[in-house]
Amino acid sequence: MTHPTINRLQEVVAKGDDSQIADLLAEDVQFLPPTYWKTWTGRAPVAAILGHVGQVFSDFRYRRIMGNGNDWALEFQCKIGEFDAVGVDLITLNSHDLISHFEVVMRPYKSVGVLRAAIMERVTTDPRFLQYQKALS
C-alpha cells in the first residue's frame, strides 16, 4: 500500500547520512524547510541539508504515513535539544520514483526556532555550503 521510495526514506532520513538520502532525490529536487520561506534546489545541497537536519533531530520516529501514488505525508515526532517537536514531510515523487519536492512543516514555534539556530550554525561552518549557497532561492 505504501511506496518503495517512501519505505526507504523512512529507513534513511533519521540517520542523517547524506549519501543514502541522495539516492532517493531527483537531480532537480526542491526542498522547502520549516525554518524560512526559501527553497533549496538540487540533489547535493538538499542531501547535505537533510543530513544536517537528521543530525540535529534526536529520538526521531515516523508516525502515520498517509498518501498514495506520488503524493505522501509522513508524520513524525522528534526532539531538538531538550524540546519536543512534531512535523510532516510533504513529499512528491516523480515518474522515476525519486523525490522531486520535499516540504517540511512543524510545530511548535519554539522548537523550530531552536532548529533554525542549530542548522544555521552547521551550514555556516560546513565548507560545502560556500558552493551550495547558489542553490538557495
Place this chain on the structure above:
Amino acid sequence: MTHPTINRLQEVVAKGDDSQIADLLAEDVQFLPPTYWKTWTGRAPVAAILGHVGQVFSDFRYRRIMGNGNDWALEFQCKIGEFDAVGVDLITLNSHDLISHFEVVMRPYKSVGVLRAAIMERVTTDPRFLQYQKALS
C-alpha cells in the same frame, strides 16, 4: 475515496465560523496548535480557537488531501498578514465520524510567529476564554 467529515471540514474551516466547525468535533476533541506545545481539550474551546485561526488566515486554500479511514493529512496554504504560510491539518476521526484529534504543523518560522501574536491578542480579548483557559493543558 475521501471521508464526508473531511469534505465538510474543507468547506467550513476557512470561514472561521465557530458553530459550523463545532458540529464536526468530538466532545472531548484535542487541538494541538502550531504555536506552542500545549493541548486544548473540548468542543467549545477548540471551535473558538479554530474560529479565531480561520479569521487570522487569509487566501486560505487546501491543497492535497491524503489519508484514509480515520487518519488524514490536509495540506494547506494561506497568508498571515503579509506573510505566506504552508501547513498540514493532522486529523484523527473517532468511530462516530467526529474529529477527536486535530494537530496543526506549519512553515515557515516567521509566519508562525506572526500567527502566534495575532491569536494571543484575540484570545486575551475574547471573554469566552476566561472560562476556556482551564481547557488548556
